[in-house]
Amino acid sequence: MNTTMSTQPRERAPFPRAFARFNRTVANPVIRLAAGSLPPFAIIRHRGRVTGRVYATPVLAFGTNDGLVFGVLYGTNSDWVNNLLAAGRAKVKRRGEAHDYQQPRLIGRDEGMRLLPAIVRGPFRLLRVRNFVRLTASPPMDPSAHQRPTPGADGGD
Numbered sequence: 001m002n003t004t005m006s007t008q009p010r011e012r013a014p015f016p017r018a019f020a021r022f023n024r025t026v027a028n029p030v031i032r033l034a035a036g037s038l039p040p041f042a043i044i045r046h047r048g049r050v051t052g053r054v055y056a057t058p059v060l061a062f063g064t065n066d067g068l069v070f071g072v073l074y075g076t077n078s079d080w081v082n083n084l085l086a087a088g089r090a091k092v093k094r095r096g097e098a099h100d101y102q103q104p105r106l107i108g109r110d111e112g113m114r115l116l117p118a119i120v121r122g123p124f125r126l127l128r129v130r131n132f133v134r135l136t137a138s139p140p141m142d143p144s145a146h147q148r149p150t151p152g153a154d155g156g157d
Helices: 017-035 079-087 109-115 118-126
Strands: 041-047 054-063 067-071 089-094 097-108 131-137
Touching: 017 041, 017 054, 041 067, 041 079, 054 079, 067 097, 067 109, 079 089, 079 097, 079 131, 097 109, 109 118, 109 131
Parallel strands: none
Antiparallel strands: 041 054, 041 089, 054 067, 067 131, 089 097, 097 131
């Protein structure tokens, strides 16, 4: 008899966890081949909270006025969601370019739907997607911040 009980509430995700496991081992490696270049697919690079390993997870990403929004298709207990929330940042490859993002926030259905392009709201409603992750684009890095000073350039000898 199993007497262990989960302390986290079970969430009904649009897709069952068994489908997520299948995707992780079979579909994701194939999808990753084109996901960073073929919208709305993107590759989110995140670091594992436990292992410290870098993962590349294919997601459906949609642009917002200040970053990106992703539908959480396998529930908020998904590793990529928790890794992203714990790290507070990620690199996302989308449309052939990789950019840094920060301030991940788990948002609800209403806010998430408003951020999606109108053409995909219907399918997301049909799939009963209840949660989304929103990321803010990191400010561009100042290239001069990484340049080493030229010896003697400060005017001193």
